[in-house]
Amino acid sequence: MLRLAWANLMHRKLRTTLSVLAVGIGIALLLVSKGLANGSIAEVNQRMQSVDAQLVVLPAQENILFTNGAPFPGVFERLLARQADEHGPLATAVIPVFFAQVRMGGQQQRVFGVDPRQMSLFLGSRRVLEGRAFDQAFSMAEKTAELRRPTTQIVEAESLPPEILEAGLELIIDDRLRRVGEFDAASGTNRPYRIGDEIRIMSRGFRIVGVVETGVAGRVFAPIQTLREILNGGEPWSTMFFVKLRPDLDPVAAADRFQSVLGQQARVELKTEYGKLLHESFAQVNMYMTASSGLALVVCFLFILLTMYTMVLERTREIGILKALGMTRLSLLSLSISEALVVSSSGALIGIGLAYGARYVLNVLRPLLTVELPLSLLAVALGLAVIGGGLSALYPGYRAARLEPAVALTCE
Amino acid sequence: MTPELMIDACNLRHAYSHGAMVEPVLHGINLRIRRGEFVVIMGPSGCGKTTLLNLLGLMMLPTQADRLEIAGVDTRSLSDAARTRLRREAIGFVFQRFNLLPTISAYRNVVLPLHLRGIQPDGQAAELIRRTGLQELAHKKPAQLSMGQQQRFAIARALVGRPSLLLADEPTGNLDSANAEAVLSLLREFHRDWGQTIVMITHNEHLTVAADRVLRMCDGRIIDGA
Numbered sequence: 001m002l003r004l005a006w007a008n009l010m011h012r013k014l015r016t017t018l019s020v021l022a023v024g025i026g027i028a029l030l031l032v033s034k035g036l037a038n039g040s041i042a043e044v045n046q047r048m049q050s051v052d053a054q055l056v057v058l059p060a061q062e063n064i065l066f067t068n069g070a071p072f073p074g075v076f077e078r079l080l081a082r083q084a085d086e087h088g089p090l091a092t093a094v095i096p097v098f099f100a101q102v103r104m105g106g107q108q109q110r111v112f113g114v115d116p117r118q119m120s121l122f123l124g125s126r127r128v129l130e131g132r133a134f135d136q137a138f139s140m141a142e143k144t145a146e147l148r149r150p151t152t153q154i155v156e157a158e159s160l161p162p163e164i165l166e167a168g169l170e171l172i173i174d175d176r177l178r179r180v181g182e183f184d185a186a187s188g189t190n191r192p193y194r195i196g197d198e199i200r201i202m203s204r205g206f207r208i209v210g211v212v213e214t215g216v217a218g219r220v221f222a223p224i225q226t227l228r229e230i231l232n233g234g235e236p237w238s239t240m241f242f243v244k245l246r247p248d249l250d251p252v253a254a255a256d257r258f259q260s261v262l263g264q265q266a267r268v269e270l271k272t273e274y275g276k277l278l279h280e281s282f283a284q285v286n287m288y289m290t291a292s293s294g295l296a297l298v299v300c301f302l303f304i305l306l307t308m309y310t311m312v313l314e315r316t317r318e319i320g321i322l323k324a325l326g327m328t329r330l331s332l333l334s335l336s337i338s339e340a341l342v343v344s345s346s347g348a349l350i351g352i353g354l355a356y357g358a359r360y361v362l363n364v365l366r367p368l369l370t371v372e373l374p375l376s377l378l379a380v381a382l383g384l385a386v387i388g389g390g391l392s393a394l395y396p397g398y399r400a401a402r403l404e405p406a407v408a409l410t411c412e
Numbered sequence: 413m414t415p416e417l418m419i420d421a422c423n424l425r426h427a428y429s430h431g432a433m434v435e436p437v438l439h440g441i442n443l444r445i446r447r448g449e450f451v452v453i454m455g456p457s458g459c460g461k462t463t464l465l466n467l468l469g470l471m472m473l474p475t476q477a478d479r480l481e482i483a484g485v486d487t488r489s490l491s492d493a494a495r496t497r498l499r500r501e502a503i504g505f506v507f508q509r510f511n512l513l514p515t516i517s518a519y520r521n522v523v524l525p526l527h528l529r530g531i532q533p534d535g536q537a538a539e540l541i542r543r544t545g546l547q548e549l550a551h552k553k554p555a556q557l558s559m560g561q562q563q564r565f566a567i568a569r570a571l572v573g574r575p576s577l578l579l580a581d582e583p584t585g586n587l588d589s590a591n592a593e594a595v596l597s598l599l600r601e602f603h604r605d606w607g608q609t610i611v612m613i614t615h616n617e618h619l620t621v622a623a624d625r626v627l628r629m630c631d632g633r634i635i636d637g638a
Contacts, residue, residue, distance in 0.1 A: 011515040326500020406471035
């Protein structure tokens with residue numbers, strides 16, 4: 001049966017090749033879009049998990065993907081801090097983060113504004129590969145703490161003395177971003193970032209002072225005080241907080257306590273739940289991407305159906321011969337399904353190859369993107385191809401099986 | 413039906429429907445053919461010869477039949493699956509247009525009926541091909557063979573499963589006289605050696621010399637030889 005199916009497919013090589021390619025492209029589309037979505041989420045989650053904290057405090061909005069700017073005024077930091085000194089009832093550290101968007105490495109990057117004095121909590125076991133984890137920014141942080149004490153006076157935006165702000169124009173980047181670097185017009189290629197490079201972002205010249213191992217929470221870190229000065233007039237607002245709990249506390253109970261302190265404007269979650277939250281936030285986008293690639297796949301299977309149907313029409317006489325020789329309806333249906341399965345499973349394998357190719361190309365052109373192609377996703381793609389291919393062949397196979405041999409043999 | 417009868421048909425009628433229009437083709441055929449008999453059916457084009465052969469080969473259902481027994485089996489009440497099985501196991505076909513599958517080699521065509529029965533080809537298939545004298549061409553696709561060669565492979569395919577009934581629809585119709593003679597010789601040879609019942613349609617009077625009996629048809633009726 002398979003030999004006959006193979007012979008039939010090989011007899012119409014161009015059509016078979018086109019069908020296989022159609023399935024392959026559909027499968028590749030599905031794999032790359034899912035792989036890109038999952039890869040991005042997994043990477044962000046893994047980065048977040050690297051922070052030495054147990055809780056995250058997020059704005060009480062549904063979608064955490066678009067958390068930017070500073071939704072938390074300083075009062076939240078103070079409320080949290082009350083729970084958090086060395087002798088505090090709940091936490092040993094509250095870690096405010098201020099997100100900003102800049103363009104580095106040829107694409108948008110989220111800058112993690114962090115207090116230089118808390119940088120060790122973000123590094124964890126990861127090493128500083130070059131330079132230092134902030135340099136003069138430490139002194140800037142200290143001075144800012146002095147100058148920015150809560151006051152009833154109205155202060156002008158960016159009123160910090162320029163020499164203090166200058167000390168805080170520092171960046172730490174991860175090794176992956178360092179390798180990608182910036183396009184160099186003189187050489188026409190990308191030049192990796194180096195310690196001491198000045199990067200023009202937010203209308204300021206920031207210096208790269210350190211390179212850390214890939215896997216830390218952000219690809220780019222800047223002093224939170226600097227970002228607040230530049231973007232928020234020095235107001236101590238934050239985008240989110242990490243909270244490092246006292247080791248003897250139950251994180252779930254502590255999260256509830258924090259939640260009751262902060263009220264409805266914030267949501268306190270376990271850091272381990274962050275991945276789930278990301279998936280929830282990404283659900284609609286993910287659904288759209290899945291639907292788009294699923295639709296493409298359905299079109300591919302319709303292409304197979306059309307191919308198989310055309311083959312049945314073209315081969316009516318051959319089907320008549322097979323029936324005259326005694327091939328049963330079931331065998332004819334099986335023949336049609338076998339042909340479709342060969343096409344769809346070959347297409348799936350080609351699609352997997354194309355997806356790996358696309359991942360390689362993306363890795364070259366957009367090295368900061370992560371496309372995850374786990375075996376489970378490949379198995380799902382293969383399964384979809386097999387099921388879709390089989391279903392596509394049912395109607396043409398049924399048509400073939402129903403033909404009367406004497407009638408089929410009269411077809412030209 | 414007596415055991416020596418291969419075909420026993422009584423009042424066999426058939427009409428083709430084209431929408432609302434009905435075109436009667438066979439008008440009450442009565443036919444008995446003994447096992448091992450070589451029968452030739454002759455008649456003008458459109459007289460119903462091929463329709464009769466298709467009905468005898470269970471390739472379609474008659475509009476009406478008081479009796480239609482093939483190889484001792486009453487075929488009127490058979491399911492499609494049972495008719496297919498009987499066709500596969502008891503009947504061989506040789507067509508005017510050879511009808512070899514173009515996608516596979518001549519050898520694969522010959523052994524196809526065995527595969528359909530779930531039998532692995534043995535030396536007998538090779539011996540059959542050898543007797544057609546075309547063993548060196550067996551690996552070729554039908555399109556690479558002459559019409560005479562294709563028909564000889566088609567005969568080998570029809571006989572490879574040792575069917576008790578061989579139905580041949582103008583097997584020499586597309587062949588020149590030399591090839592037609594070769595094909596007829598082959599049929600006669602196998603008929604002599606294996607004793608199959610052969611029913612052959614032809615327009616060629618010369619081919620009737622091989623026959624035990626000649627039936628003549630006209631306007632959907634057997635007018636002579638029944």
